[in-house]
Amino acid sequence: MTTTTTTRFVSVVGGAVLGLTAFSASAATEMPPLPEVKGEKVEADGNFKIKFSIGTTESGAQYRGLEYFEKIVEQRSDGNIQVELFPGAQLGDDRQATSALQSGTLEMTMPSTSPLVNMFPEFAVFDLPFLFPQPEMADAVLDGEIGQQMLEDASSQGLVAIGWGENGYRQLTNSQHPVEEPADLDGLKIRTMENDLHLDIWRTLGANPTPMSFAELFTALEQGVVDGQENPWITIESSKFNEVQDYATETNHVYTPFITLVSARFWDRLPEDYQQLLRDAATEMGDYQRHVSRTLNDQIKQDLKDSGMQITELTPEQVKVFQDKLEPVYEDWRDQIGGELIDDIRAQVEQAQE
Ligand code: EAX
Numbered sequence: 001m002t003t004t005t006t007t008r009f010v011s012v013v014g015g016a017v018l019g020l021t022a023f024s025a026s027a028a029t030e031m032p033p034l035p036e037v038k039g040e041k042v043e044a045d046g047n048f049k050i051k052f053s054i055g056t057t058e059s060g061a062q063y064r065g066l067e068y069f070e071k072i073v074e075q076r077s078d079g080n081i082q083v084e085l086f087p088g089a090q091l092g093d094d095r096q097a098t099s100a101l102q103s104g105t106l107e108m109t110m111p112s113t114s115p116l117v118n119m120f121p122e123f124a125v126f127d128l129p130f131l132f133p134q135p136e137m138a139d140a141v142l143d144g145e146i147g148q149q150m151l152e153d154a155s156s157q158g159l160v161a162i163g164w165g166e167n168g169y170r171q172l173t174n175s176q177h178p179v180e181e182p183a184d185l186d187g188l189k190i191r192t193m194e195n196d197l198h199l200d201i202w203r204t205l206g207a208n209p210t211p212m213s214f215a216e217l218f219t220a221l222e223q224g225v226v227d228g229q230e231n232p233w234i235t236i237e238s239s240k241f242n243e244v245q246d247y248a249t250e251t252n253h254v255y256t257p258f259i260t261l262v263s264a265r266f267w268d269r270l271p272e273d274y275q276q277l278l279r280d281a282a283t284e285m286g287d288y289q290r291h292v293s294r295t296l297n298d299q300i301k302q303d304l305k306d307s308g309m310q311i312t313e314l315t316p317e318q319v320k321v322f323q324d325k326l327e328p329v330y331e332d333w334r335d336q337i338g339g340e341l342i343d344d345i346r347a348q349v350e351q352a353q354e
Helices: 003-017 025-029 061-076 094-103 121-127 135-143 145-153 196-204 214-222 233-238 272-306 316-337 339-353
Strands: 048-053 081-086 159-169 171-174 189-192 208-211 228-231 247-250 255-263 310-313
Touching: 048 061, 061 081, 061 159, 061 272, 094 159, 094 255, 121 145, 121 196, 121 255, 121 316, 121 339, 135 145, 135 159, 135 255, 135 272, 135 339, 145 159, 145 339, 159 233, 159 272, 171 233, 189 196, 189 214, 196 208, 196 316, 214 228, 233 272, 255 272, 272 310, 316 339
Parallel strands: 048 081, 189 208, 189 228, 247 310
Antiparallel strands: 159 255, 171 228, 171 247
């Protein structure tokens, strides 16, 4: 490990790593320590088991968040609720896991909002390009009234929505050549999430997009079924997309939230005090998981470079070319998403910018 990486790593997790002596080359993905569990034990009747499934792998920030959730829930329920984690889409991708919650065969999952837009059309607002210039602006919206209302709205159709997390800012990768401007996308086959607005974005930019579930993505990239995809740095690394993608562009084109969902069938069997415990744990998981994701973001970008990926960092002028080209997408989607919601969020973002 180089000195710079060591310094960066130590600065990320502070004194907690000083006791460790050896680092492997992948030490950069070592996670910050899990925080202590705060709060009293919750007394209630019954024993419960939660299977919690996610699409991203064990080495991502999302999984680290789940480990904290597990620790909080198991400790504070005094072991009466046991949480078992299933990363890497082994129990299904975002959509499959969500429908397993609806049928009651799985208790929890934490998908990106984007593949759920067919169930909850207002989620499409988070697919609008360049909506949140800073992650804290997404926090303000998600943790404020709008996000709260959305959790309530999404607590229907056999689901209970209890919190937000972050997948993060999405970056473009591909196997063909560096991309610096929309013209470089001409003809590139880009996998998108199963989401019409994302398809529209990549079509508008001149690429040839195709929707596909996350679970199929690595193989599709490896076999050249698609040339590229887009996901946050941490997801690119934890899914090893860099092994089959030589080029990346730091586009930051969309900020994707994760939403924490519980099966309503399971929820209805829980004593109220345990329901509240899950809500509290989901909030703490969300805060911690955002923290992990943000602390590791730059470091992981550097790791990807070190591993040989050619990363194009765009100047503000270059970003503006993408933004301008995508401005029509706002008009096209305005009525479908709800103009008022878009205006509210944009107003909140502007306020936060001042
Ligand atoms: O569970 O499909 C994707 O690109 C997402 O990152 C997925 O929600 C991860």
